[in-house]
Amino acid sequence: MSASGGVWTNWARNQSVRPVRVERPRSVGAVQRAVVSAGKAGLRIKAVGSGHSFSAIAVAGGVQLDLLDLAGLISVDPVLGRVTLAAGTRLFELPRLLEPHGLALANMGDVDRQTISGATSTGTHGTGGRFGGLATQITALTLVTGDGTLLRVSETENAELLPAARLGLGALGILVDLTLQCVPAYLLRAVEAAEPLEEVLDTYLDRSENPDHFEFYWFPHTDTALTKTNTRLPADAGRSPLGRVSRWVDDELLANGAYRAICALGRLAPRAVPPFNRLATRLSGRREFTDVSNRVFVTRRTVRFREMEYALPREQVPAALREVRALIEERGWRISFPIEVRSAAADDLWLSTASGRDTGYIAVHRYFREDPAEYFDAVEAIMRAHDGRPHWGKLHDRDADSLRQSYPHFDDFLSVRDRLDPERRFSNSYLERVLGR
Numbered sequence: 001m002s003a004s005g006g007v008w009t010n011w012a013r014n015q016s017v018r019p020v021r022v023e024r025p026r027s028v029g030a031v032q033r034a035v036v037s038a039g040k041a042g043l044r045i046k047a048v049g050s051g052h053s054f055s056a057i058a059v060a061g062g063v064q065l066d067l068l069d070l071a072g073l074i075s076v077d078p079v080l081g082r083v084t085l086a087a088g089t090r091l092f093e094l095p096r097l098l099e100p101h102g103l104a105l106a107n108m109g110d111v112d113r114q115t116i117s118g119a120t121s122t123g124t125h126g127t128g129g130r131f132g133g134l135a136t137q138i139t140a141l142t143l144v145t146g147d148g149t150l151l152r153v154s155e156t157e158n159a160e161l162l163p164a165a166r167l168g169l170g171a172l173g174i175l176v177d178l179t180l181q182c183v184p185a186y187l188l189r190a191v192e193a194a195e196p197l198e199e200v201l202d203t204y205l206d207r208s209e210n211p212d213h214f215e216f217y218w219f220p221h222t223d224t225a226l227t228k229t230n231t232r233l234p235a236d237a238g239r240s241p242l243g244r245v246s247r248w249v250d251d252e253l254l255a256n257g258a259y260r261a262i263c264a265l266g267r268l269a270p271r272a273v274p275p276f277n278r279l280a281t282r283l284s285g286r287r288e289f290t291d292v293s294n295r296v297f298v299t300r301r302t303v304r305f306r307e308m309e310y311a312l313p314r315e316q317v318p319a320a321l322r323e324v325r326a327l328i329e330e331r332g333w334r335i336s337f338p339i340e341v342r343s344a345a346a347d348d349l350w351l352s353t354a355s356g357r358d359t360g361y362i363a364v365h366r367y368f369r370e371d372p373a374e375y376f377d378a379v380e381a382i383m384r385a386h387d388g389r390p391h392w393g394k395l396h397d398r399d400a401d402s403l404r405q406s407y408p409h410f411d412d413f414l415s416v417r418d419r420l421d422p423e424r425r426f427s428n429s430y431l432e433r434v435l436g437r
């Protein structure tokens, strides 16, 4: 996210806005006052996190709230292993905050630049068929609602709101704190390998359940999947981390540096993309290492891209991916960015992409200087035919009428929105599209 000349831009540089004003509250009371004064001025108000959403979900044209000063650990319950965090806390701050208490997040996504509120509000997830996304780890939260009231939602207070408020798209209020259920700190043993795509697709359903965290990348125009398999180990099992040099060569030089060059060249000379992709998969050798969980889950992404990700009933993933492969060949597109496949356990959050069903994810990407529309539109049609649900923070074209068909509790969520934000103080044009007015 960046702001220059008063213009806010998201990470992928496909969304921007010049808010009427930006406020940086230093206390919960200041958040309440900001909501009330925005209301009096007839302005909408919205908190932004790190601007890592590709969709326009975080666009705040009225008052933009930056919660950088509302960050950090508020309290720890060592018996239950729960921590309460101020809403603007960045995920990358968590290891430092949790480690002294012997705690860690149960699962994480690919990067850690997001805020805890932004990540959970859009349903950010990692991989692991027996593990839920980040929002499933929330046990309680505090929101400032449309009239400036502070509302506590937990297992004992307003508990009926939990399935909506834990993953609220920023539509129900401004989160000021979140309580997360953590787990004892653990290590991950990572195995990365290049395997035949067809074999990986044939075994995807089993592998998404066991081992703990399985995902793979498939570079279009190749027959090879790059698999990542992470197994959980106790914290005292013994680390054998990647050396600093090999980590730099693999992750910075090859994954980011060389890849940036490939994407840029591929844009100028699309014919070069298939051989580049084959080369990229050949260069990706087998790696094994064991490290603390966050250092294995998280990678650095410095090549900018645009992304669409769909959540499917898990058993649909192999067929859907084969259809995407056939589509790319049929249309003759040259796609330099890999397709990423992950999984998550069914959960009970009303607007979670994994709500009520074991889920597999297929994510498509394009380099940020390429127009993704034709590719994403065609892939979206395949995903819809497989009963897919789009990631709320990534690009998609769905509207409220079509999303209602995908979520059994869609109207229950809208009732909560009517209750907490009847005047639509927290809305924007994206929320109007996906939730209705």
Ligand SMILES: Cc1cc2nc3c(=O)[nH]c(=O)nc-3n(C[C@H](O)[C@H](O)[C@H](O)COP(=O)(O)OP(=O)(O)OC[C@H]3O[C@@H](n4cnc5c(N)ncnc54)[C@H](O)[C@@H]3O)c2cc1C
Pocket (backbone or CB within 6 Å): 011, 012, 046, 047, 048, 049, 050, 051, 052, 053, 054, 057, 058, 067, 087, 088, 108, 109, 110, 111, 113, 114, 115, 116, 117, 118, 119, 120, 121, 122, 123, 124, 125, 126, 169, 170, 171, 173, 174, 175, 176, 301, 391, 393, 394
């Ligand atoms: C490089 C990259 C890697 C990514 N990897 C993954 C991944 O592995 N898995 C995955 O699922 N997604 C991934 N994403 C998507 C990303 O996790 C989500 O879009 C996430 O929402 C971004 O968090 P943020 O803090 O940047 O929030 P923003 O994008 O700034 O905001 C997201 C939403 O949260 C709301 N919000 C923020 N703070 C508050 C608050 N205090 N109260 C109420 N609402 C609030 C905003 O209003 C908005 O509606 C990735 C994105 C990028 C750019």
